[in-house]
Amino acid sequence: MIDIPSRLQTALEGRYRLEGMVGEGGMASVFLAEDLKHERKVAIKVLKPELSAAVGADRFLAEIKTTANLQHAHILPLFDSGDADGLLFYVMPYVADESLRERLEREQQLRVEEAVRIAREVAEALDHAHRHDVIHRDIKPGNILLQDGGALVTDFGIALAVSAGAGGRLTETGLSVGTPQYMSPEQATGDHAVGPGTDVYSLGCALYEMLTGRPPFQGTTVPAVMGRLLADEAVPPRTLRPSTPLNVDAAIRRAIEKIPADRFASAHDFAEALADPSFRHGPTSEEGRPRAGTWRPAALAGWTLAAILGVGFARSVLRPPEPGGVEFLPIDTSEYWTRSAHLDISADGTTLVFRGLGDDDGVARLYVKWPEVRDPVPIPGTTNAYYPAIHPDGERVAFIAEGRLVVADLRGGPDETLTDSARCCPAWADDGSIYVTMAGGTTARVLDGVVERIVEPGPEGEADLWFLPVPGSDGGVVSTQGDPPRLEAISFSTGTRRLLTPGSRPFLLPSGDLLFGTSEGRLMVAGFDPADLSLTGLPTSVMDSVQVAGNESPFFTLSESGTLVYWHEATSGAPVEFVWASRSGEIEPAWPGWIVDVGQADAGWGLSGDGRSLAVKILSDTGADIWIRELAGGPPRRLTTAPGEDRYPRFIRGDEQVSFTTARNGGLDVFVIPADFSGPAEPLLDNEMMFTEAVWSPDGEWLIVRTAGTAGAAGGRDIWGLRPAEDSALIPLVVTGFDESAPSVSSGGNWLTYVSNRTGRQEVFVRPFPETDGPEVQVSGGGGHSPLWSRTGDELFYVSVQGGSAGGRALMVASFEPGASMRVTRRRLFDIPEEIYLSSVTTKYDVAPDDQRFLMARRVAQGGGGNQLVIGRNFVEHVRRQTGR
Numbered sequence: 094m095i096d097i098p099s100r101l102q103t104a105l106e107g108r109y110r111l112e113g114m115v116g117e118g119g120m121a122s123v124f125l126a127e128d129l130k131h132e133r134k135v136a137i138k139v140l141k142p143e144l145s146a147a148v149g150a151d152r153f154l155a156e157i158k159t160t161a162n163l164q165h166a167h168i169l170p171l172f173d174s175g176d177a178d179g180l181l182f183y184v185m186p187y188v189a190d191e192s193l194r195e196r197l198e199r200e201q202q203l204r205v206e207e208a209v210r211i212a213r214e215v216a217e218a219l220d221h222a223h224r225h226d227v228i229h230r231d232i233k234p235g236n237i238l239l240q241d242g243g244a245l246v247t248d249f250g251i252a253l254a255v256s257a258g259a260g261g262r263l264t265e266t267g268l269s270v271g272t273p274q275y276m277s278p279e280q281a282t283g284d285h286a287v288g289p290g291t292d293v294y295s296l297g298c299a300l301y302e303m304l305t306g307r308p309p310f311q312g313t314t315v316p317a318v319m320g321r322l323l324a325d326e327a328v329p330p331r332t333l334r335p336s337t338p339l340n341v342d343a344a345i346r347r348a349i350e351k352i353p354a355d356r357f358a359s360a361h362d363f364a365e366a367l368a369d370p371s372f373r374h375g376p377t378s379e380e381g382r383p384r385a386g387t388w389r390p391a392a393l394a395g396w397t398l399a400a401i402l403g404v405g406f407a408r409s410v411l412r413p414p415e416p417g418g419v420e421f422l423p424i425d426t427s428e429y430w431t432r433s434a435h436l437d438i439s440a441d442g443t444t445l446v447f448r449g450l451g452d453d454d455g456v457a458r459l460y461v462k463w464p465e466v467r468d469p470v471p472i473p474g475t476t477n478a479y480y481p482a483i484h485p486d487g488e489r490v491a492f493i494a495e496g497r498l499v500v501a502d503l504r505g506g507p508d509e510t511l512t513d514s515a516r517c518c519p520a521w522a523d524d525g526s527i528y529v530t531m532a533g534g535t536t537a538r539v540l541d542g543v544v545e546r547i548v549e550p551g552p553e554g555e556a557d558l559w560f561l562p563v564p565g566s567d568g569g570v571v572s573t574q575g576d577p578p579r580l581e582a583i584s585f586s587t588g589t590r591r592l593l594t595p596g597s598r599p600f601l602l603p604s605g606d607l608l609f610g611t612s613e614g615r616l617m618v619a620g621f622d623p624a625d626l627s628l629t630g631l632p633t634s635v636m637d638s639v640q641v642a643g644n645e646s647p648f649f650t651l652s653e654s655g656t657l658v659y660w661h662e663a664t665s666g667a668p669v670e671f672v673w674a675s676r677s678g679e680i681e682p683a684w685p686g687w688i689v690d691v692g693q694a695d696a697g698w699g700l701s702g703d704g705r706s707l708a709v710k711i712l713s714d715t716g717a718d719i720w721i722r723e724l725a726g727g728p729p730r731r732l733t734t735a736p737g738e739d740r741y742p743r744f745i746r747g748d749e750q751v752s753f754t755t756a757r758n759g760g761l762d763v764f765v766i767p768a769d770f771s772g773p774a775e776p777l778l779d780n781e782m783m784f785t786e787a788v789w790s791p792d793g794e795w796l797i798v799r800t801a802g803t804a805g806a807a808g809g810r811d812i813w814g815l816r817p818a819e820d821s822a823l824i825p826l827v828v829t830g831f832d833e834s835a836p837s838v839s840s841g842g843n844w845l846t847y848v849s850n851r852t853g854r855q856e857v858f859v860r861p862f863p864e865t866d867g868p869e870v871q872v873s874g875g876g877g878h879s880p881l882w883s884r885t886g887d888e889l890f891y892v893s894v895q896g897g898s899a900g901g902r903a904l905m906v907a908s909f910e911p912g913a914s915m916r917v918t919r920r921r922l923f924d925i926p927e928e929i930y931l932s933s934v935t936t937k938y939d940v941a942p943d944d945q946r947f948l949m950a951r952r953v954a955q956g957g958g959g960n961q962l963v964i965g966r967n968f969v970e971h972v973r974r975q976t977g978r
Contacts, residue, residue, distance in 0.1 A: 097122060097180065101139060104177035109137060109184070120144055125187060128172075134187040135172060138248075139180050150176040157183060160227055160249050167218035169238060169247040188245065193299070194234035200728040201306040202334070208303035209341060209367050211237070214244040215296055216364035222249060223289040223360060230287065232295035233275040234302065274308035275299060278323055278351050290353035293363055297348025297356075304341075305333040309349060311690075323351070341367055343374035435459075435479050436648075439487040442656030442966070446472070446481040446490050446503070459492060461503050474501055474508045482519040482527075485653070491519040491527055498529050498539060511539050518559045528560040528569070536560045536571055536583070548588045555853070558646065561599040566623045570607070572597040575854065577612045577832075577933060578646070582626035593628055594619065595810070595832060600651040603969055606976075610647030613695065613934065614639045616659075618972050631783075633976045655969035660962055669930055669950035671698075671707070674904075676945060678923025683707075684722065687729075688953050692717060695785070696930070696937060697741035698950070701748040704942040706768070708732070708742035708751050719753050721768065732766060733774055741935070744768065745789045752777065752796070754787050761801060763787045777817060785810075786935060790838040791884075794818065795863065797826065797836045797845070810834045810934075812847055814863065826865045835936045838862055839882040839889075846872070846880040846889055848934075855933055857891045859909075872907050872917055879936040883944045890940065890947070892931060893921070902931065904947070928952045 101124070102111045109126040116123035121138040128135045140153075154174060161171045173184035193211065196203070203211075215237060219229065229236075229249055238245040277294035279287055302308045309327035327349060331342040344366035350356045357363040366372040435448035445462040449469065459475035472478075478494040483503075491500045491511075498515035501508035517530040526540035528547070534556030538545045550557050550573070559572040560583075568584045570593065578597040581590045596609035596617060607621040607628065616636040620629035640648040640660040649659035668690050671683040690712040691698070698709035704724065711720045711729075717738040722729040733739045737757025745752050745765070752765045758776070761783035766774035778784065778798065786799040796815045812827040812834075827833045831851040838845055845862035848855050857877040861867035872880070876894035883890065889907045902925040910916040930950040931937050938949045965971065 097139060097142070098124065100178050101137070101180055101182070104180070105137075109135065111137070126184075128184075136185050136187045137182055138185070139177075139182045142180070145179065145181045150179075150181060153181050159225075160222075163222055163225060163227060163249055165218050165221040167214045167244050167246060168221065168249055169245045171249070185247065188238045188240050188247075190238065190240045192235055193237040193239060193244075193303075196239060197234055197302060197306075198731050202728075203303045205304065205334075205336060205338065205341070208300060211239075211244045211303065212296060212300040213364040213367050215246055215299075216293075216360040216367075218244070218246045219289070219292045219296065219360035220364070223292070228287060228289065229292050229295075230280070231272065231275075232292050232299060233272045234299055235272075237299065273322075274310065276322065277353075279353060281322060288353065289359060290356045293348050293356050293360055294350075294353075296360070296363065297345050300341075301327070301330055301345050301349070304330050304337055304345075307333075338370065340370050340372040343372055347374040435481060436658060437481045437483045437490070437650050438652045438656055438658050439483045440485050440653040441487065442652040442654045444483065444487055444503075445469075445658065446483055448479060448481070459490070461490075472501060472503060473505050474499070480518050482521055484521055485523075491521065491529075493517060493519065493529075496532065498527065500527075511542070512537075512544050516556065520560055520562065522562040523564055528562055530556060530558055530560070534574075547585060548583050548590060559598045561601065563601065563623045563626060566626055568626055570599045570626065572599060572609075572646075575850065577850075577855075579832075580607075580609060584626070591626070594632060596632075597646050598649070602651075602972060603653070603655055604972070606972070608635075608651060608972075610639060610641075610649060612641060613932075614641050614647065616647070616649065618976055635972050635976065651968070655967060657965035657968035658962070659965070668953045670953050672929075672949055672951045673941075674923070674929075674947045674949050676922050678904075680926070680949075680951070683724070683948060687722075689720075689729075691930075691950065695738070695740040695935075696932075696950075697786075697935065698937075698939065698948075699741075699743045700939045700941070700948055701744040701768075702942070703748060706744070706748070707948070708744060708753075708768075710740045710742065710753075719751060719766075721751070730770065732768070732770065735774065739764075741786050743788055746793050752787055752789070754784055761785055763796065763798065778815060780823070782813075782823075786834070786836070788836055788838070790842050790862075791840050792842055795838065795842075797838060798823075799834050799836060812836045812845075824863075826863075827860065834934050835878065835880060837880055837882050837936065839887050840884055841887060844882070844887065846882065846891075848878050848880065857889075859889070870909075870917060872919070873905070877905070878933045879931060879938065881936050881938070881940060884940055884942050885944050888944065890922075892925065902929075926951075 098111055098114065107129065109128060112125045112127065114122060115125045121140050124137045124139065126135050126137050154176065157174050164170065169185050169188070171183060171185060175182060215232070222229065227249065229246065231248065236246060236248050238247055275295040275298040277287065277291040280291060298308050310322040329342055330345050331337045344363060347366070348356055348363055357366065437446050438444065443464045446459055448457055449460045450457055457477055459472045459478045459481050460469035461472055462469045472490065475492060475494065478492040480493045482491045484490065488503055489500055490503055491498065493515050496515060497513045498511045498519060499508050500511060511527065514532040515529050516532050516534070519527050519529045521527055524540070526538050528536060528538055531537045531546070534550040536547045536557045538547055556574045557571045558574055560569055561571070562569040567586050568582065570580055571583055573579050573581055577595050580593040580596045580599055582593055583590050596611055598610050600608045602608050602618070605621060605623065607619050608616060610616055615634050616639055617632040618635050619632040622629050649657060651657050668688050670688050672680050673683050674680050689709070691710060692712045696710060698707060700707055706724065707722050709720055710717055717740065718731050719733045719739050719742045720729045720731050732751060733753070735757050737755055739753050739755045739757070742751050742753045749768055750765045751768045752763060754761055755764050758779065762776055762780070763778035763784055764774045765777045766772070778796065783801045784798040785801040788797050789795065790797070794816055796817055798813050798815065800811050800813065810832045811829070814824045814826045826845065827847055829851065831849050833847050833849045835848045836845060843862055844859055845865060846857060846859045849858050854876050855878050856871055857873040857880045859870045859872055872889060873891055873893055877891050880889055880891040887909060891905050891907065893903050893905045904922045904925055905919055906922055907917055907919045910918070925931065928951050930952050938947050940947055
């Protein structure tokens with residue numbers, strides 16, 4: 094490993110004295126140093142060694158000279174540059190104040206006047222550079238410093254020097270010039286001949302974020318961001334922040350036009366428009382917002398989406414995967430497509446069949462997309478069809494229509510009805526038979542006109558879906574529509590079934606491993622023995638943010654060649670506002686106007702013991718971190734900043750610390766961090782087991798954790814306890830052959846509640862604590878989840894899935910009468926509206942200190958963007974990299 098500080102200090106001896114690293118970015122490390130000659134503090138940026146090797150010293154230093162003479166009040170000057178023992182570096186003044194990125198992380202949104210002033214100062218700096226033929230190429234909040242309130246643009250010309258010096262070798266380093274959320278469409282499509290309009294676009298995105306709290310286009314993956322910035326229309330700033338002046342809204346919209354010629358002619362013009370109250374851009378309503386229907390992604394110049402997909406959709410996306418590299422590319426879904434699990438891809442990964450809506454009549458039918466044809470083609474006879482399954486020969490498709498199992502030729506011709514009592518999910522086997530879910534919920538095999546039932550379904554009301562016939566075995570794997578859905582192995586000869594793991598929609602990878610989805614939007618992979626129909630290891634997560642249907646079926650499909658197609662859950666897929674719900678169900682916002690993305694999977698939050706603070710996981714362009722917001726007011730503050738996903742925060746020890754589970758060390762461990770921002774996070778429980786949830790007993794003595802993985806003794810969701818102050822040994826609390834989750838300890842510390850599927854569905858149970866060997870009492874009936882004890886007594890709140898006045902969800906409260914039978918009394922508090930965000934696996938609400946209100950999250954529909962259909966080529970290689978096998 095290269096010791097950069099020692100090597101740099103030796104090479105710069107007598108000129109600079111290093112005092113320590115103060116930052117690290119994608120391209121360079123930043124060191125604070127003393128300029129010995131001039132007796133001043135400076136910042137020395139050192140290119141990453143792999144980037145230095147790709148760039149080359151001579152070319153880098155030649156290019157950077159063009160930026161050294163830029164002299165402007167809002168440009169951070171370049172003092173020095175050079176080659177220090179093979180390390181390329183450049184020296185700038187050290188600015189002790191914060192960057193715009195740090196300011197936004199702390200406050201999220203700036204005052205309109207301040208945001209406009211900063212943007213105008215940056216625009217004038219850009220205009221000065223542009224008139225000297227220098228394009229920045231990487232304008233973003235992290236490259237805008239705030240010194241005494243004024244803006245200073247840093248790293249001017251560095252992106253140009255790096256890209257020019259590295260040339261085509263830049264991609265070999267794994268690095269790129271530009272940041273996706275602020276990258277112009279021409280940068281995203283690989284056009285190296287960018288001009289001033291590129292910087293204008295990026296500055297428009299930065300001002301957009303200063304006003305609204307988010308960039309115009311977001312995504313949890315680079316392809317998702319790029320797909321949206323090329324194909325989507327940004328939500329006007331005034332829609333998200335009505336106080337934005339009309340001219341500022343118009344100026345931003347013009348600055349971020351897709352086509353460079355439609356933007357401002359210069360950065361100076363952008364600055365002038367921001368100061369001109371009369372400036373307008375494009376068709377607007379009286380409120381200054383674009384009229385609906387004035388623009389469609391399909392109306393863009395053809396180079397935009399086609400460029401990111403290669404030379405066209407047909408030739409770049411639907412093609413056989415090439416060896417080696419992994420690609421995840423967005424697919425144009427501006428027409429025809431509907432977001433659903435009703436899609437399939439051919440064995441060779443070149444043909445897609447999906448359910449869509451035609452522009453001519455709006456009727457749902459199946460469409461086929463061939464690589465040699467530009468537009469999807471409707472398949473005759475597939476009106477109101479569902480669940481397409483392409484035959485291995487790529488010429489026929491099976492589907493469900495009006496209760497019938499039908500097979501049709503993809504290119505036209507007569508179709509054939511095989512049975513008129515089918516329900517779901519046909520799957521082809523090697524011998525030409527089709528496995529399908531019948532009307533009664535059981536799986537049947539259909540061959541040569543004969544329908545043979547395989548095995549009876551699971552518990553009453555739970556249908557078998559997505560049967561996977563396993564070659565070389567005596568059966569297959571089926572997804573059972575439970576709560577949560579689960580995978581079971583079925584034997585043809587004995588008719589028996591055996592639980593494998595929670596999950597849905599199984600596929601066999603070419604490697605022989607089992608791929609499946611979860612109700613939390615993840616794709617999991619586990620080793621699989623086809624002869625024994627059993628898992629040979631714990632499942633590993635290989636992808637998240639896959640959209641999930643109401644029946645918890647993930648929207649994805651896989652070809653035999655290893656091409657994945659899935660609907661990606663947008664970064665704004667879980668935008669919520671926090672609300673207070675009274676015991677009678679009256680709802681009011683906790684922080685009016687505060688909308689955050691808590692993430693579709695592993696969202697979590699908790700109130701402090703005094704009820705004055707909220708700790709919550711929030712997704713942003715910097716990752717998934719824990720934030721704290723005070724109930725009394727003030728902006729949210731980011732508590733954790735390290736790489737890796739942090740989740741499920743809980744206040745502990747008199748609200749002095751916050752615990753959370755995290756994937757930052759590769760597994761799922763429990764960390765703690767001071768709640769007053771006074772120190773870093775430290776590991777509390779680092780174990781080979783993976784811990785998804787971590788909650789505390791009210792006295793802070795017990796840490797209760799819930800594991801992740803397969804159900805049962807082999808490593809499913811089980812509940813363990815730990816007394817950190819006394820011992821590091823984990824104590825099994827509820828470890829069974831079933832699935833347990835959502836633990837909570839009563840205020841008196843004598844009862845433990847949790848959710849278990851031991852009855853065949855999820856129900857709420859209570860046991861004595863900490864000695865959990867006592868009698869188990871079932872609290873809910875007909876299905877229940879999300880139990881949470883009151884803070885001042887032994888009331889137990891939970892969600893009943895059948896407790897509402899119309900059979901929907903309801904918040905229930907249970908009380909207990911002591912005695913041998915522990916009699917339970919239940920009553921309904923209020924029906925839970927559909928837009929309230931809940932989970933059947935984890936408890937996603939909290940109770941106020943007086944037990945009279947509940948802090949819940951209400952989903953918020955937001956315009957702009959949307960979920961993205963993505964194709965993943967060489968997905969098997971992606972799995973290998975994620976799992977190491």
